[in-house]
Amino acid sequence: MELLWKSHMNMKIHAIKLVYILLLVTLMSSKVAESRKSKMIRSSFEYNAINCRAHSVSIKDFGGVGDGKTLNTKAFESAINHLNQYGSEGGSQLYVPAGKWLTGSFSLISHFTLYLNKDAVLLASQDMNEWPVIKPLPSYGRGRDTAGGRYTSLIFGTNLTDVIVTGDNGTIDGQGSFWWQQFHMKKLKYTRPYLIELMFSDSIQISNLTLLNSPSWNIHPVYSSNIIVKGITIIAPVRSPNTDGINPDSCTNIKIEDCYIVSGDDCVAVKSGWDEYGIKFGWPTKQLVIRRLTCISPYSATIALGSEMSGGIQDVRAEDITAVHTESGIRIKTAVGRGGYVKDIYVQRMTMHTMKWAFWITGNYGSHADKNYDPNALPEIRNINYRDMKAENVSMAARLEGISNDPFTGICISNVTISMAAKAKKQPWTCNDIEGITSGVSPKPCGLLPDQGIKKIKACHFPSDYLPIDMLELQKCSYSL
Incomplete structure (x- = not known):
């Protein structure tokens, strides 16, 4: 009887073990399935772009190592050189996965997308040998920092068509402290160097990225057209x-849309060349729309027009x-x-x-490229429109300084309320060599901007039409790796 009981218990224990093993196998299979499913989800992604690509590779396919220490300049160059063959076959994409990818300057190609994973960080090398030196911009005549040339930007391109730098809020870190000290x-x-510069190019998209600690300017499209900069965070x-x-x-x-910027200089600076070089080159910036911009910059402007504006700025x-x-x-x-002009500006x-000035127009900025500028080259500033604004904790409402014998004209300010700081200037407006009108502005503007009254002028002009760039519809691109 005892033997029979022991046999029964052994069978029961064996059955329990078998059930346990089956449950364990089922659980593990479920986890493997979930893992496979998760892996499959992580390896596919979507984004909106001016064009999708037929071919996609990873920087890892070309020996890239994302450990933050290995230099990947040659890996980027090799990958982009390989992808160049697909320009006429649906274009190409270089995918940068999670990791820290140390690199020097590298150049892009046409019909190309550089895509950064949300956990990818491009780390700019602090070795100057990784930054080739190129000639000054022809509209500047010299480098911005020195009279000589300039270091190529981290991500660079010239004479390109259809180029995209984007990601799932991936990061480009310029490690700029080294350069600031120098x-x-x-x-x-x-x-x-700058972080991103594209020259003489058409159809550009720079979107959904975080840019940190640039050695100098962050994003610099120059001599280019049809440009979208969207969803960018700059710190x-x-x-x-x-x-x-x-x-x-x-x-x-x-x-330029939906951007958040904290910087040591102007958040958006609109430019077109410097003194005699910009006048000779004669290439204006025009048809620019800026929407939903947030700016923090205690020592500079939210939006600056100039000072290098010798080729002209319009619309x-x-x-x-x-x-x-x-x-x-x-x-x-x-x-x-x-020389040049700034005209047809609408805000x-x-x-x-918490501002020092709400409005500031400076006709005596100085800072010339060299001593060869023409003292008779006077700028034209006209048709400047500001409306529907509120400001609080402001030290001075406006500082508007034209040029003697060259007044800035057509300034219009309407429906603007400025609350002054506790220790604000006793004279909230200073004006000289300007002409214009106001309506519904507080505190009361200077005499050169007489109040026209609500009945005579309801609001300064803002165009109701759309610029051509607004007509461009982005495509939804989907990729699996």
């Missing part, structure tokens, strides 16, 4: 030198702008010798918190 100690022979210390956010320069048909439209702890809201910077629905 600049402050005046040890640089050439102008500092640099507020005392870092010349870390401008987005600088469209001698460009046409540009859209700039900015709306739904937020400035927080920023030196000035809208600033026009120019000087005798610049509406802007909110400002």
Whole structure:
């Protein structure tokens, strides 16, 4: 009987073990399936772009190592050289997966997308040998930092068509402190590099990225057209030198939308060449729309027009702008010798918190390329329109300084309320050599901007039509790796 009982118990234990093993196998199979499913989800992604690509590779396929220490400049160059063959076959994409990818400067190609995973970080090399030196821009005549040439930007391209730099909010870290120190100690022979610069190019998209600590300017499209900059976060210390956010320069048909910028210089700086070089080159920036921009820059402007504006700036439209702890809201910077023009500027629905100036127009900016500028080359500033704005904790409402015998004309300001700071200037407006009108503006503007009354002027003009760049519809691109 005892033997029978033991046999029964052994069978029961065996059955329990068998059930346990079956449950364990089922659970493991379920986890493997979930893991496979998760892996499959992680290896596919979607994004919106001006064009999708027929061919896609990973930087790992070309020996890239994302450990933050291995230099990947040659891996990027090899991958892009390989992908160049697909330009006429549906274009190509280079995928940068999660990791820290140390690299020097590299150049893009046409019909190409550089895509950064959300956990990918491009780390800019601090070895100057990784940054080739190129000639100054022809519209500047010299480097911005020095009279010599300039270091190529981290991501560079010239004479391109259909080029995209985007991601799932991946990061490009310029590791700029090294360059800032060299600049402050005046040890640089050439102008500092930018993070992204595309020259003489058409159909550009830069979107959904975080840019950190650029050596100098962050995004610089120059001599280019049909440009979208969207969903960009830019962050640099507020005392870092010349870390401008987005600088469209001698460009046409540009859209800047949904960007957040903290920098040591202007958040958006619109440019078109410097003194006699910009006048001779004669390539304006025009048809620019800026929407939903948030800016923090205690020592510079939210949107600056100039100071290098010698090729001209025309038809700039900015709306739904937020400035927080920023030196000035809208600033026009120019000087005798610049020539060129800034005209047909329209700004509406802007909110400002803790500002030194809400509006600032400077006709004596100086800072010339060299001593060869023409003192008779006077800039033309006219048809400047600001409307529907609120500002609080402002030290001075406006500082509007034209040029003697060259007044800035057609300034219109309407429906603007500025709340002054507790220790604000006793004279909230200073004006000289300007002409214009106002309506519904508080505090009361200077005498050169007489109040026309609500009945005579309801609002300064803002165009109701759309620029060509607004007509461009992005495609939904889907990829599996």
